[in-house]
Structures are given as structure tokens and as C-alpha cells.
Amino acid sequence: MIRHLHIISSKVPWPLDSSFSINIFYTIKSLHQEGVKIHLHYFYNEQGLHPTDLNQYCGSIHTYPATSIDSDKGNTELTERINSNNYPLLVEGLSCIKLLSQISDTNRVIIVRMRNEDAHLTKIQSNSFINKIFRAAFNKDSSQDLPSKFRYVFGNEEEAESFRSTTSFLNINYLPVFIPSQSVSSEPGMGIFCLYHGDLSYSSNQDSAIWLISKVFNDINTPLVIAGKNPGKKITKLAGLFTHLCLISNPSTTEMDELIKKAHINILPSFSKSRPELKLVHALLAGKHCVTNEEGVAGTKFSDACHIGKNAAALKSIILQLYRRPFEENEIELRKKIFRTINKETPVNTLMRWLYG
Template identity: 40%
Template sequence: MSKHLHIICLDVPWPADYGGAIDMMERIREFHKAGVLIHLHYFSYNERGNPNELNQFCHIIHVYDRVPPSKGFSLKVPYIVSSRINGELITRLNEDNHPILVEGIHCSGILPHINLSSRKVVVRMHNEESLYYRELARAENSLVKKMYFLNESRLLKNYSQHLPDECVYACVTDKDREAFINDYHLPNVELLPTFPAWTQVNSEEGQGSFCLYHGNLSVPENEEAAIWLLCKVFTKVRVHFIIAGKKPSKRLIKAAELCDHTCLVADPSESEMSDLVRKAHINVLPCFNKNSTGIRLKLLHALFEGRHCVVNDPIVAGTHLEDACHISDTANGFASIISQLYYQPFAEEEIRLRTHLLKQYDNTANTRRLMKWLW
């Protein structure tokens, strides 16, 4: 008999062009490959639309509008949760007893309306969201947005204290798993590594001709990292430097224009971005979150497809990938490592090391683990 599964996504998972979407979309692919009939539910609230590409993987698809701030604001429930509590979704879920995969704490507001004593439910925790929103507030320049992020962080911390014990909570890193066990006292917390789009190490040996920073440049923490590299690192080491990503601000574009050895590639396609990662000699990926949570998919992209990778501690904390990276927490340290690596060919032994360390990101094996919690 065929297995049926409800998957509730916080956002449309296609196109898989940012970390959370990649993680969700690759799970959908794997369940489809395993013969599971997917009842996909997702919230559509931005320019991503309702893509037909999802039809080939899903038995049925339901789309819901996210509640606007004027109606979804709550003094007790985080807006990312309250805006996704949908009566139509709850009614559909209660029409059968199929297991449910809830993508993100964002979609967990429906749980009090489900009979959890007779139903298998797994909640995929993409981050420890109260920490994540606190870091968004720290990096944000707009006072209004900063206050919103701080309030969401406060509400998320309180909300997470009251998550139901009956569900399994699947965390991306050991660090996040420990937080949900120790800080929120949840009894069923498991480690389930992120699902990358890359399945084997394709890094090329030899020499590239530039350094690369890539990410969604509209995210404040990514803009902060790019400007730090421009102002603090690549003023000390004058090699070709490319910044690539979505929606760069006028501030970042102007900063890049002032550096004559720097090029900014705005809104590259997926294939263009992959080409840049592969051709770079050094992928430079600092992260300034004081309290790291989740994992950055751009780090995995660089390790699966790129050559040398220079990072700081926050981006690799809890990933067990430290040995595959060159690590420094200062601008002088970054500049020194880049100077040493820039003329050092990328070698076969480093590819072998990455192949070993990245075995934990086996999507098929991790899907089998997830299925044991659902059936």
C-alpha cells in the first residue's frame, strides 16, 4: 500500500534558490523518489508565485495565503507563526490520519488543532529561531525592522517553551539539538542534517583566478560580511575579488565600485552562481552572528563544488566541517590566509578529506531516518 505524507512548507519550495528552500525541495525529491505520495501544503506570500514544476513530485498541492500583519499580529504568538495558522489547512489535515512533516516552527501553529496522540508528526527545525531573529536585529540598520526582529525573538523564545511533547523535532546541527533539549526541555529531539542540492564533491584541482563571497545580499548579515571583506580584508591583500548574490543594496554597490580590484555580480542565475563557486580559487565566507544557529548552505556549496574555503568560527560551529576549512576570526588573519593560499593549487588530498567529512549529508540515508520517525 502506498505511503501518504502531508508536508507543510513555510514558503513555496521552488525555485530552490535559498538555503531553506533547498532543504525543503530536496526532501520533497527524496520522498517522491521513495514512492511516497506527497500532499504538499505551502504558503504563498511573495514574488515566488505558484510554480508548475512542483506538480511532478506531488500527489496533490494546496496553496494558502499568509495572513497580513494587520490581521496576524499577536502580543503572544510570533508573527511568523500566527500568520500561518489557517483553518482550511487544519480542516484538510483532519480529514485523514496520514503523518505530517511540518517545515519550520513557522508552520507549527496548527499543532494544537491536530490529535497528536494518534498521529505521527515531525517538525523540521531550520534554526533556533529566537537566536536567529536576535541576530537579524543585531545586523539591521532600520530601527523599525530592528524592533520587529527583537520582538519576534522574544515571542519565539516564549513560544518554543510550549511546543507539544508528542512531536519529533528534527534539528539541523548538534548545537541546535542541544538547545532544544536543554533550553526548551523537549523529549523527542533528533539530529537530521540539512538536505543539500549537491550529492558529491565536484571541486576541481589546480588554480582559480579570484576570491569569491556569495550569498543573498539583501539579508543584512550577508551585506555586513561583504562590506567587512571590502573594507577590512581586501584593502590588505590586493587580489581579484568577486561578490555575487541577490538584490545588492545601493550601499554595497557603491562600496564595491570604490575598490578597483572588485567586481559585484548582481542577481546571478543558479548556473552562473555555480560557475563562480567552481572557478574561484578561494571562497571567502565570514559570518558575524555571535550566536550561530542552523547551517549556511553557501558553506556546503563551497565545500561540495569549490576550492579553498576561508571562514570564521561562527559559520562552522557545530558542523564538524572545521577540518575542511581555513579558519580565522580577524581581518588580518583572513588577509594572511588568502595571501598564502592564492598561489597554492587545490590538491586531491583535500577533495578526499571533503568527501569523508560530507558523508553526513547523504540525502537518501537521511530520508530513511526521517521515514522511521513518520511511519
């Protein structure tokens, strides 16, 4: 018997240049390898990307204009497709959850995977339905506004526990993130620059890059490369003020891999605990020294493999010390040990059990 699954995503999970894309893409790939026929539904903007790379893992792919995701009328085409059968449904984030008000949930398994919603906060404040849902996640008194019969899963154990403690919901779970092959390929020795990378079209990544430029690398001459998709005017202008900073816009996957490998320090601070930073995973698998803050490793097993600073001054001190220190074999062995432990976690098996029993 063929098992089917609908996945609704607010954007196309490609290219693999953000935690969002990586997690969804490897979820799709892992489920495909388990024999699940994926029906992917995603929203696109005017410059929308429609990659063929997903075709081999999906039974069908359906795209919709991004303007319909928050429409009061919803998306009739999407809801009709999903309501034409009773396949399980995986919803990626609160930004898509409004659509559930129009989808039949009778005897249908529905899982909502929670993620960082900072890009949608302004919309949430002006949308009564979504606002109720958002308040429900953080306000015990309004928890009835969020459908309690769905299963809500988090990629961060602390966030799952926080949500559980503020609601009466029973189906709140931790699900490890889906990531690519976890073979450590880091090489010992010296790199030639510091690197911050990420999808710079996300406000959270923009804020991190701007913070690094203005608070950490503003008065130290250690070379910093910032690389990512669609950097805004503010980052571009700010980076141009410093001779030891270089901004690389829209690098290819191969170019990004080379940057991570060649950097002596991958510096990846985070200002959100709502999900593990998969770009940190990428850096630990392929790069040399990794520097972050406490939020960057919250709810993960990576603390021992990273150099952690509590504030800008601490990060400056760590960077200045590490930049002259070779990356050594014992640090690679530590990472291999950590990832051997993580490899024992099988999120696809857990997800399959929730979806199909």
C-alpha cells in the first residue's frame, strides 16, 4: 500500500542556503526513501524559484502565489486539492496554519512543525486569526484558539517544553531536525578569514550580520566574509565602510561549501532559541573553529564543539585568540563523537510513526 503525505510550506525549500530549506528538503528526501509519496505545496513570490531538484523526491508539486497565504479567502485551489483525499498533512510553521481552517481534519493526521516566525510578526499583529494562534503559543489564557487535536513539534527541546508548560495540549513533541549526511569532513590547520553565512533575506540573519559588523568587527582588523542570499542595502552599505570586510552575494552551493571549508573561524551568533541553527551544523561538519553565543547552541548537543561568548566583547576576545591558533585533530575527533551520538537519533522513524502509526 502506497503511503501519501501533503506538505505545506510557505516557500520553496531550495536552494539549501537556510535552516528552513535544509530541514524541509531532508525531511522530504528521508520520507521518500521510506516509500512515502510526497505532495508538496509551496508559495512563491514574483521572483519565485521553481527548481527541478525536488521532482525526484515528490509525487507531485503544486505552487501558489504568496499573496494567497494570508488572504481572508485562503487558497481555494490548495484546499480543494487537500480535501479531495484524507492523506496526512505536515504544515511547516505558523505562517501556513490559517489554511487549516478550511481543510477537513476528520480522521486526518495533522502535524504542525513550529519554526522561527520572525519574518511574519508584522502580519500576525494585523491578522485576527493568526494573532489568536500566535497568542495561543505564548499565552495560557488563549490556548483554546489553537486547535488542540493537532500535533505540534519543535526542533528544540527547550521550546517544546516551554510550549507544553503554557498550554493544556497533549500532543507537543520534540523532533530532531533533518540534516544531510553527518560525516565530519573538517580539516586541521589554518584558514584565512572569519565567515558569517546565512540567508540574508531573513530579518534574523540580517540582524545577526549587522550586529557582527557594528559590535564585534567594528574595531578589530581580523578579516570577515559575510556570504548569503539577497543581502539588503543596509548590510551592503555597512560592509563597504570597512576594508577588512567582504560581502559575497548569492554564492552557489559549491562556493558556500568552499567558504566554510576555507574559513579559519565560522562565527554564527543567534538571537533566537526557537530552532537549531542548521548552518552551525554545516560549519561543524565541514569547517574549522566555530564561534557562537549561548542562544546559538541552546537545546543542542554542540556546546562542547563550539567556542561560546556571552556578548560582543567576549566574542572579540575569542576571535583574536583563535585566529592565530591552528584547528587540531583532537577537535575533529570531538565532533565525530558528537555526531555519532546524533546519528543514533532517527527523526524519520519518529515522524513515520506519528503519521502512519
